Amino acid sequence: MSRSRKDPRTERATHRVEGSIRPRFDLAAAPAATGRPRRDRRAEERLALVPGTVRRRLDRTQRVAAVGALPAPTTPAVETPPRLRTIPEPACLVAVVPDAPGGRLTPHDRQLFGAARLLADANGGAVLALVESWSDELAIAGADRVLPIPASGYDPEAKALALLSVLDGLAVRHVLFPESADGGDLARRLAALSGEALFAGAESLSAKAVTRAAQGRRIEQRRAPPRLISLATDAVAPHAGTLHEALPVEFAFPEPTAGAILSAEYIPADPAKVSLAEADFVTSAGNGVTDFEVFRALVAALGATPGASRMVCDAGLMPRAAQVGASGTVLEARCYFALGIAGAPQHLQGVARCEHVVAVNTDLHAAMIERAGLAIVADAQEVMPALLRLIAEEKRG
Amino acid sequence: MRIAVLLSAGRHRVSAHPAPVPVELQAIRLAAELGGEAFGLHAGPAIGPLHDTLGHGLPRLTHLRLAENDDPAPSLADALREGAFDLVLAGRSGQGGEDAGLLPYALARTLGLPIVADAVALAEGPQPGTLRVEQALPRGARRRLVIRLPALVTVHPAAPAPLPFAFAAARRGDVETRPGIAAACAPSEMEERPYRPRPKLIAKAAGGASAAERLKAATESASGGGKLLVEPTPDNAARAILAHLREIGVLA
Structure with a gap:
């Protein structure tokens, strides 16, 4: 037997209540740790008992502070604001084209900014957000520069032409799109307009390599990050930790021309039929x-x-x-x-x-x-x- | 109306055997229901299982014969220009090849056609020479567009299911084979290896948070510490529920 033997005398002595002439023992009190590797199940149960309920209820996760448990050392919770990081002289720009329906970033858009930060930090660059309107969410999401794109109604071809002029006019090293219905469409339009290769539906992204699935998810294609990338959902973690400037950038866009779309009407989903x-x-x-x-x-x-x-x-x-x-x-x-x-x-x-x-x-x-x-x-x-x-x-x- | 349906050499999702791509069969159905003459168009080394598309409602199919690993875009662009089609339908992306969905955009650019993505329904437009396209958006929403023809439209998997296969129609169908334009593919910088599924992100807390916060986000419920009403009257409960639903914005 490897376990040390129980010594009943010392065990009883630990329960002794000091301060009286006659020896008194409080056997119900939880003894101090004796170094013996044994659990006191009754004491644990007393600690897990949730007070104030008629039915006896044990909370073993200890999310509710039990009576008798030692109060946690109170440290004043200091809300430290995220540190502001400025990039005054970027070596290049990493552009992000979020979907941002109604001007609010989706979780997928935030992941896109996380990926852009990854590429920008590796090259000493800054993240440029190409959005329809400026919002304060962009600074938290991780945008250093913001360039508002002129847009009126649903005209993806005009938007792609505006993006093409940005691609030619500014030192943009990468452009990131979400692989969503509208984002994926816009990425492919820009790829066809500019003649650049699009890395469609990237499933992992680092500064050295991007990967995507091909041939019905049997083959993984891998290469160094090209200029145009569309990113699948839940591939990269969103940016967190630092706050960025989101400085507005001036840019002269070419005049838009009328496209082939004569009218566009949004029809909300019918909840009874939708899957x-x-x-x-x-x-x-x-x-x-x-x-x-x-x-x-x-x-x-x-x-x-x-x-x-x-x-x-x-x-x-x-x-x-x-x-x-x-x-x-x-x-x-x-x-x-x-x-x-x-x-x-x-x-x-x-x-x-x-x-x-x-x-x-x-x-x-x-x-x-x-x-x-x-x-x-x-x-x-x-x-x-x-x-x-x-x-x-x-x-x- | 002359409608061309672009057909690609696909592979079955599970067995990886050569098979037609389901979304292209759905495109054939949309073309058949719109009325007019439908033409199938395939550029590649062999027609193989694409013969089956004739049984799914396509009356005739043109096969542009190419060598293995040739680029189909110039042959298709040439055939589309020659055919003077009013509408060109294509799948959203292939299955079994590059699967990037770039070819329809490249073709539209070469032919100077406008392109509309993710159609689930097609109908005649209000004026002659226009088309009404219903476009699939996430979460079951739709966008109804009116576009000027000629145009290229890609079809979304949420479109109606393909027409059932009819053996007699497949026998009756017409296949014309002619040589395509030989064009070598641009050399690719891609490195290829067997596919490995990657873990998806699940933790709600981002990288900047501490380890304890990340553990909490992974184990605790998303909206922990919510409101709890014990045994309210049904009317009070109903009022609380409606107020909460309005607050989070799901109920108008």
């Missing part, structure tokens, strides 16, 4: 929902795409195509509204990329309640008609 993977707002039913007529009416009233948990799809109450989770669809939605779903790990995987989660469930300790930004401990069957009533009232006036 779950592309949906923006998903309302999902779980085992806590029994009245599916009311659920469907609520989904239509909210303008959401219907989803369901595995339990509901297995029972045949919703189509299999509506299943959310690891064995169903992994959502990319902005908001997920879970009705009567406890949140199995497989289901939460499907919701992992959703920005906002709203949950209604009867169990306070359900994983979905913990995940949600707004959690309501109530019966979904009673909340659904109340929501429908409220929406109808608001519509009436």
Whole structure:
């Protein structure tokens, strides 16, 4: 036996309460560390006990500070502002053409700036953002210079011609595009106009090499970063740490000419028809929902795409195509509204990329309640008609 | 209306056997439903499985014979110029080759045609000589464009599924083979190796954050520390939900 033997006398002596003539022992107190490699499960449980609940509840992750636990040493939290980095004399420019729908950068656009910073820092250059309008997000994203591109309506050919003049007029070493619907289109137009090779859909990027998949993802192509690169999503981390100047740059663009597009009209997605993977707002039913007529009416009233948990799809109450989770669809939605779903790990995987989660469930300790930004401990069957009533009232006036 | 559909030598997504590219079969359907004469156009060493496209609603196919590793762009540009087509349809990108989707743009540039990407539906325009194109955008949104013909339009995979294969139509279809223009490909600087999937970014915290912050971002929920209402009345719950949905901007 390698374990040292227990010495009951010294163990008892550690529990002795000093300050009285008669020997007193407090056996309930957690003894100080004796150096013995044994865990005191009762003391650990006392520390993990969450105070103030009627039901006995243990929080072993220790996210809630337990009573009796030592208070953490209080250090005043100092919010240090990010350091401003200026590049007065850049050796070259790395241009970024973000999608920025409505003037706001998407996560993909931020990753693009991260990639541009990587290339610019390796060459002593500066990042030039080619956007439709200046915004203060650009300085945080990592743009040193900002050049507003004249744009009116949807005319990608005119935008590509404007970019071509920038490519010729300024010392631009690389131009980065997002490999999205509009960004990818613009990159290919510029490649055809300028005659430069486009590295389409780069999946990894460093200052020395970029790679992309080809031949149906059987071959990886690799080369030194060329002038035009379009970057796949989630390939490079967004820039963080330093703040940049985002100085406006002057540039004389050529006069745009009328293109072949006579009219363009944006049609928002129809939530009832859109597939779950592309949906923006998903309302999902779980085992806590029994009245599916009311659920469907609520989904239509909210303008959401219907989803369901595995339990509901297995029972045949919703189509299999509506299943959310690891064995169903992994959502990319902005908001997920879970009705009567406890949140199995497989289901939460499907919701992992959703920005906002709203949950209604009867169990306070359900994983979905913990995940949600707004959690309501109530019966979904009673909340659904109340929501429908409220929406109808608001519509009436 | 004379419509050309560009067909590329694809490979099957899973088995890697030579096969037509699905998005080009969808382009054939769009051409068939728009009406008018549809012509298939392929430039390459052999026609191979592209014979099947005749069974998916294409009446005739022109094969421009090229040597192995020749550039198809000059042959296609020449055939398109000669054919005087009103509309040229192509897939968004090939499958089994370079897969960059650059050829339609290069052709449009050579022919001086306007190009519109990612069509999912085509219809006659309001005036003669115009075309109404529905363009696929992310998250299921669409953009409806009216363009002047002639034009080159690429098709998105969200377009309607290809027409079912009909054996008799494939037998009936007409294949014309003629020599293309020999043009060597530009030498490539690419180094090629077997594909290796790379890990995608998952951590929300960026590189500048401390290790503890990155661990927290990876393990904790995105919107941790949210609002919790325990046993509210259904009406209060409904009000809270609607207010929250309005606040995050998903509900008007």
